[in-house]
Amino acid sequence: MSERRVIPLVSRPKAVASARLSAPPPLSLYVHFPWCVQKCPYCDFNSHAVRGGIPEQAYLDALVADLEAALPQVWGRRVQSIFIGGGTPSLISAAGLERLLTDIRMRLPLAGDCEITLEANPGTVEASHFADFRAAGVTRLSLGIQSFDDAFLERIGRIHGGSEARRAAELAAKHFDTFNLDLMYALPGQTPQQALADVAVALSFSPPHLSCYHLTMEPNTAFGANPPADLPDDDTGADMQEAIEARLAEAGFLHYETSAFAQPGHKCRHNLNYWAFGDYLGIGAGAHGKLSSHTGIVREMRHKHPNAYLEGVAAGNAVQERREVGLSDLPFEFMMNALRLTDGVPLNLFAERTGLPLSSIEPTLVRARRDDLLAVDNERLFPTLRGQRYLNALLERFLPDEPGA
Ligand SMILES: C[S@@+](CC[C@H](N)C(=O)[O-])C[C@H]1O[C@@H](n2cnc3c(N)ncnc32)[C@H](O)[C@@H]1O
Ligand code: SF4
Structure with a gap:
């Protein structure tokens, strides 16, 4: 799944009872493409360096077979967004992408305004395919820019330089009404001014959407094993975050999720469905x-x-693991998604998406409001600034059997 920094689920014994919903939530489709030109040293996504070529046809065949086998689980439901993520799915040929989208359309009813996002990496010839991707039906391109500065791009092991990043952003703006640029900050040796300089270049392309991620050291990555010595400290990282948020607010962006910023009308519908505890195949x-x-x-x-x-x-059998979410896990799972949204969610969404009455978490809500971590206004439940800052502590309160819950 593309959007990162999800707090890992705590594995717990399953409760016996299961949820009963009054209506199925909106449905999205996620398609994973697990190859990249090379593995970036900070990346813990399920991506593998291409060796000896991508088995594109075999993989596309497998995706269709996987989808067909899963159809009974989503029978009759309309798909409101598709996200093709990776990895580097823009390595798929334009013909392959067209085939994939046709195969999906032939098997699943798509909403008329279905958002179709493709993740792309500026580092390869595929930037010249952007027009073909648009023609194949992709409505939203998400570009992994990270930085426009050659020196930082090299430090984080990217295959592209600043000029390719600019060229890709230019092409995205030319071919797509809505597109996203991913930036990372707190890069090795980076100052807040340099982080802001990247934001300024990004803004020069008038992107409708920006994602700004604090570079994190993940276990099982080259950086995780051997972190660069000159990473900015936590205070500097926090200063960068604040400065970026202020600059983007000034440029008219809505800061609607921890790392996501959108111009009005350009929030990512696919990710919003995750955060609103919608369904996804x-x-x-x-x-x-x-x-x-x-x-x-x-x-x-x-x-x-x-x-x-x-x-x-x-x-x-494409499925490695399947588990039913027990009733006692639902409050935490719901909040882990919903409270990432700056504006939170309608109060009644909790019951709608979990099948549990709001009264089941009432004592926790009361305590979290008293501690200025949560607020309710206009029938919306949202994290306060303090709640956003101490999100993990807030979420822990919704874990089953938490003493503070
Ligand atoms: C799954 S990647 C796919 C994008 C595309 N493959 C690329 O890298 O250009 C999505 C985004 O996650 C972010 N990301 C990946 N690893 C990260 C890390 N360790 N810390 C912060 N952000 C990270 C990057 O901004 C990246 O663009
Ligand atoms: S290109 Fe993207 S998905 Fe691939 S290794 Fe680098 S960050 Fe990860």
Whole structure:
């Protein structure tokens, strides 16, 4: 799944009872593409350096077989957004992408205004394919820019330089009404002025959407094992974040989620559906899904390694893990998503999406409001500034059996 920094789910024994919803939530489709030109040293996504070419046809065949096998789980439901993420899905040929979208359309009813996002990396020839991607039906391009500065791009092991990043942003603006630029800050040796300089270049392309991520050191990555010695300290990182937020507010962006900023009308609908605890079918290597039915809410994950996935699909089973979400886990799972949204969610969404009455979390809500972590206004539940700052502490209160809950 593209959007990161999700607090990992705490694995707990399952409750016996399951959720009963009055109506199914909106449905999205996530498609994972697990290859990149090379592995970036900071990246813990399910992505693998291409060796000896991508088995594009075999993978596209597997995606269709995976989708077909999953259809009974989403029968009759209309898809309101599709996100093709990775990895670097823009490495798929234009013809391959067209085939993929046609295969999906032939099997799933899409909403008339279905948002279709493709993640793209400026570092390869595929930037010249942007017009073809648009023609194939992609409505939103999400570009992994990270920085426009050659020196920083080299430090973080990117395959592209500043001029390719500019060229890709220019092409995205030319071919797409809505597009996103991903930036990372707190890069090795970076000052707040340099982080702001990247934001200024990004703004020169008038992007409708920006995602600004604090570079994090992830276990099981080259940086995680061997962090650069000159990473900005926490205070400097926090200063950068504040300065970026102020600059983007000045430029008219809505800061609607921890790392996401949009011009009015350009919030990412796909990610909003995750954060509003909507449903999503995830197909492709390592893809995660969350699906509700009259019997409860199920989370599933496809086989992670591309070869294991291809073999799994060939053997008639793409799914590596499936588990029902127990009733006692639902408050935490719901809040872990909803409270990332600066504006929060309508109060009644809790009952709608979990099947639990709001009264079941009333004591926790009362305490969190008293501690100035949560607020309710106009029938919306949202984190206060303090709640956003101490989000993990706030979320912990919704864990089952928490003493403070
Ligand atoms: C799954 S990546 C896909 C984008 C595309 N492959 C690329 O890198 O150009 C989505 C985004 O996550 C962000 N990201 C990846 N690893 C990160 C890390 N360790 N810390 C902060 N952001 C990270 C990057 O901004 C990246 O563009
Ligand atoms: S290109 Fe993107 S997905 Fe691939 S390794 Fe780099 S950050 Fe990860």
